[in-house]
Amino acid sequence: xxxxxxxxxxxxxxxxxxxxxxxxxxxxxxxxxxxxxxxxxxxxxxxxxxxxxxxxxxxxxxxxxxxxxxxxxxxxxxxxxxxxxxxxxxxxxxxxxxxxxxxxxxxxxxxxxxxxxxxxxxxxxxxxxxxxxxxxxxxxxxxxxxxxxxxxxxxxxxxxxxxxxxxxxxxxxxxxxxxxxxxxxxxxxxxxxxxxxxxxxxxxxxxxxxxxxxxxxxxxxxxxxxxxxxxxxxxxxxxxxxxxxxxxxxxx
Numbered sequence: 001x002x003x004x005x006x007x008x009x010x011x012x013x014x015x016x017x018x019x020x021x022x023x024x025x026x027x028x029x030x031x032x033x034x035x036x037x038x039x040x041x042x043x044x045x046x047x048x049x050x051x052x053x054x055x056x057x058x059x060x061x062x063x064x065x066x067x068x069x070x071x072x073x074x075x076x077x078x079x080x081x082x083x084x085x086x087x088x089x090x091x092x093x094x095x096x097x098x099x100x101x102x103x104x105x106x107x108x109x110x111x112x113x114x115x116x117x118x119x120x121x122x123x124x125x126x127x128x129x130x131x132x133x134x135x136x137x138x139x140x141x142x143x144x145x146x147x148x149x150x151x152x153x154x155x156x157x158x159x160x161x162x163x164x165x166x167x168x169x170x171x172x173x174x175x176x177x178x179x180x181x182x183x184x185x186x187x188x189x190x191x192x193x194x195x196x197x198x199x200x201x202x203x204x205x206x207x208x209x210x211x212x213x214x215x216x217x218x219x220x221x222x223x224x225x226x227x228x229x230x231x232x233x234x235x236x237x238x239x240x241x242x243x244x245x246x247x248x249x250x251x252x
Contacts, residue, residue: 004215007222008071011213012229015067020236022061025054027103027237032244037252059206065116065158066165066183066210072120073169074217076127086124088230093117096234103241116157117233122147123166130170140171161190180211 006014034050042050079085093115098108100115126147133139144167148160156162165186172179187207191198198204 004218006213006216007218007220008074009222009225011067011217012071012225014213015064015071016229016232018060018062018067019064021057022064023103023236023240025057025061027240028244028248029054029057031104032248033252036249041252059203062203062206063210063213065162066187066207067213068116068120069123069162069165070169070210070214070217072123073127073166073173076124076170077173082128086121086128088227089117089121089124092230092233093121096237099234099237099241103237111155113155113157115233116162118154119151119156119158119162120166122151122156123163126163126167127170130167135171137171140167143167159190161186164190180214184208184211 029050034047034054075085076082096115096117100113101110102108104110105112126143129143130136130140144163147167148163150156151158151163152160165183168182168186169179172182188194188199188204191201191204193201
């Protein structure tokens with residue numbers, strides 16, 4: 001019996017849903033309601049419950065990013081037109097950036113953070129360099145250091161966490177056990193809390209859940225939704241901004 005039941009498009013939909021939950025918690029609940037509600041708008045119990053819901057949204061959102069990294073690597077391996085893949089990522093990263101900044105930071109340009117498409121773009125450029133130099137491990141370490149540093153300096157969403165994870169998934173693509181094991185190690189190390197508390201952190205365990213989803217990948221593309229995410233990503237951010245700014249906050 002084949003237990004690999006998830007196609008690439010199904011995994012992408014799971015990633016999109018968990019990402020949306022995370023962004024809803026951050027933009028609508030935290031930035032919108034928590035930061036703008038009058039002191040007496042909620043009772044202490046209600047406010048505490050609201051903060052718990054925000055935390056839950058963030059925890060569920062931890063599933064999304066590793067899945068996007070995984071799908072990027074799969075796309076890189078199987079694409080028939082790498083140049084177009086890179087150009088699409090770059091174009092939509094640029095288009096999404098002012099919407100991302102407006103939604104999360106309140107202005108159309110902010111240096112506080114850059115959207116996740118730039119992180120994925122840096123990742124695929126890194127893989128391109130590694131592949132051109134025959135997947136040499138030392139080359140991979142060098143370019144990964146460069147990409148991780150760039151991601152950190154530019155405050156890309158995911159920081160060096162994404163750069164390292166993408167490289168690990170690619171370099172160990174033929175050794176699945178090691179790929180998943182080292183990805184889990186990357187998740188733990190990038191938490192920057194190496195105590196027992198860090199190991200038991202629910203955010204870390206929610207990120208690990210993404211590995212079980214990857215294991216269920218059946219190698220099939222599934223539905224043809226190639227450009228869905230590129231359009232949906234800035235679209236959902238704009239929707240959350242409008243919802244929060246013009247509907248939620250004025251009611252508080």
